[in-house]
Amino acid sequence: MCIPFQIRSYIALACLLSLFTCGCGAADGARTTAAPRQTQITITGASTIAPLMGEIGKRFEAEHPGIRVDVQTGGSSRGVADARNGLADIGMVSRDLKPDEADLQRFLIARDGVCIILHAENPVQSLSREQIISIYTGQTRNWKAVGGRDAPITVVNKAEGRSTLEVFATHFKINTKEIHADVVIGDNEQGVKTVAGNPLAIGYVSIGTAEVDREGGVPIRLLSLNEVEASVKNVRNGTFPMSRTLNLVTKTPPEGTIKELIDFASSSKVHDLVKELSFVPID
Amino acid sequence: MFRSTRDRFLSLTLHGLAAVSGLIVVLVLAFVLQESSPVLSRVMLSRFLTDGSWHPAADAAEGAFNLLPIVVGTLLSSAGAVVLATPLGILSAVFIQFYAPLHLARWYRRMIELLAGIPSVVFGLWGLVVLVPLIARIHPPGQSLFTGIVILTLMILPTVALLSNAAMAAVPREIVSGCAALGLSRRTTAFLIIIPAAKSGLTTAAILGLVRAIGETMAVVMVCGNVVRMPGSLFDPIRTLTSTIALEMSYARGVHRSSLFFCGLVLLLVVTGLIAVAEIVSRRQLHGPV
Numbered sequence: 001m002c003i004p005f006q007i008r009s010y011i012a013l014a015c016l017l018s019l020f021t022c023g024c025g026a027a028d029g030a031r032t033t034a035a036p037r038q039t040q041i042t043i044t045g046a047s048t049i050a051p052l053m054g055e056i057g058k059r060f061e062a063e064h065p066g067i068r069v070d071v072q073t074g075g076s077s078r079g080v081a082d083a084r085n086g087l088a089d090i091g092m093v094s095r096d097l098k099p100d101e102a103d104l105q106r107f108l109i110a111r112d113g114v115c116i117i118l119h120a121e122n123p124v125q126s127l128s129r130e131q132i133i134s135i136y137t138g139q140t141r142n143w144k145a146v147g148g149r150d151a152p153i154t155v156v157n158k159a160e161g162r163s164t165l166e167v168f169a170t171h172f173k174i175n176t177k178e179i180h181a182d183v184v185i186g187d188n189e190q191g192v193k194t195v196a197g198n199p200l201a202i203g204y205v206s207i208g209t210a211e212v213d214r215e216g217g218v219p220i221r222l223l224s225l226n227e228v229e230a231s232v233k234n235v236r237n238g239t240f241p242m243s244r245t246l247n248l249v250t251k252t253p254p255e256g257t258i259k260e261l262i263d264f265a266s267s268s269k270v271h272d273l274v275k276e277l278s279f280v281p282i283d
Numbered sequence: 284m285f286r287s288t289r290d291r292f293l294s295l296t297l298h299g300l301a302a303v304s305g306l307i308v309v310l311v312l313a314f315v316l317q318e319s320s321p322v323l324s325r326v327m328l329s330r331f332l333t334d335g336s337w338h339p340a341a342d343a344a345e346g347a348f349n350l351l352p353i354v355v356g357t358l359l360s361s362a363g364a365v366v367l368a369t370p371l372g373i374l375s376a377v378f379i380q381f382y383a384p385l386h387l388a389r390w391y392r393r394m395i396e397l398l399a400g401i402p403s404v405v406f407g408l409w410g411l412v413v414l415v416p417l418i419a420r421i422h423p424p425g426q427s428l429f430t431g432i433v434i435l436t437l438m439i440l441p442t443v444a445l446l447s448n449a450a451m452a453a454v455p456r457e458i459v460s461g462c463a464a465l466g467l468s469r470r471t472t473a474f475l476i477i478i479p480a481a482k483s484g485l486t487t488a489a490i491l492g493l494v495r496a497i498g499e500t501m502a503v504v505m506v507c508g509n510v511v512r513m514p515g516s517l518f519d520p521i522r523t524l525t526s527t528i529a530l531e532m533s534y535a536r537g538v539h540r541s542s543l544f545f546c547g548l549v550l551l552l553v554v555t556g557l558i559a560v561a562e563i564v565s566r567r568q569l570h571g572p573v
Contacts, residue, residue: 161539186530
């Protein structure tokens, strides 16, 4: 009774193992015997765009069997350099191109906007550029100094290396080492929850996330910057100041699979992925 | 004859599987070491203690790599949680073993098992939307060492309680019967006889709780504030090693990425040290004078 059971379980295990190895073999076979056109597309550059391109690449691979999309990070400047000297087929650049980069072909795939948020109960309606810098560098520590209640300010900052922090610090020209934070957060949703739970908090998050949450009834206020209302609409039309473009660049006008991938990345087929990562899709 | 071949086969399989488990630990250690080598080769070890702050995103020369506040934050929050959870866990085990009626004890134990099964992100979310605003009213910003300790205590309490219960249940029944025969009260039996007898198991329970608290990430990221600064009071924010990795890994590259692996290495060393201490303590209690 016990012997056949054990033997049976060994057989089952062996079958499972062989199935597993067969599966691997089959996948390898498919990959090596693919059509003779370009089978691997290498993309390098901005770490902000990398997660998005990774997802887009996966969807592209599913629609185009036999093609592999390899996404590597290394910063916008690496994206430019790699695209220029041919190390990568496509470079990712999370800012507008500089004048000396005009030799590259540029394709806008999404925009990224960041806005300052306060708790809805905070009486402060607007803050000037200088006031925001002073709050974030720890010189202003009380809401009274900027027209609010007599209460300490809770400064919510993003973790080191986050792209939202980069946009914020670049826009206000603050060195990240000078920021005096009371709370450090990771993703945008955590930022919204932190500010919504603390009437004395000030934070900054992606506009996409903030807008959806405010419409969902979360008690936060999105501050205007330079009199421009913080909204997805204003990021999309390029008027909101604390925003940037997310681009793909190539050395020569793209053709073949590379063109297909770039067209795919700027099409409405990937808008859900763009929104999922809190970016703003372009029309 | 047949039986012995089967035994040999089984023994070989088990040896193989055990080797795989052991090998995984070695491989993890080797991998973490290899991944942290870029930062170790470019940043002096002493800089992890003496740099002005934690800003590893810049290059090795310009960045700052002070890990000390992070290690201190990790140890303070976990130690605080163990200090609160251990007495509570042991008392709950005493309740199950000596005071609760059989029926209640069974249900109570099930409740604790259920508590152990609640995912950490639920604790974190509850902490962020309920506990943090509550504490912020007394002491803004609310995300603090104190909040972290409270959440971690809730999380490790079931671990400590269940393991303490198991340790007490493992005390030989003759001792309990002996106590009864001597006419000792339940209180004396529990606190003066059984707890000392189960000391080594209870220590293990506390250490495992501590290790779980050190390794906890999701909930801690949400309620601790995550500012890399030496906490001056219970209501200051802290950063732990695991939250550093979780918060920064998605955008880290180069030396920054490598320094996060170094955080992992430090974490491994801290946990190894604690397990070694636990081993020594429980061995001394087993073999030394009681």
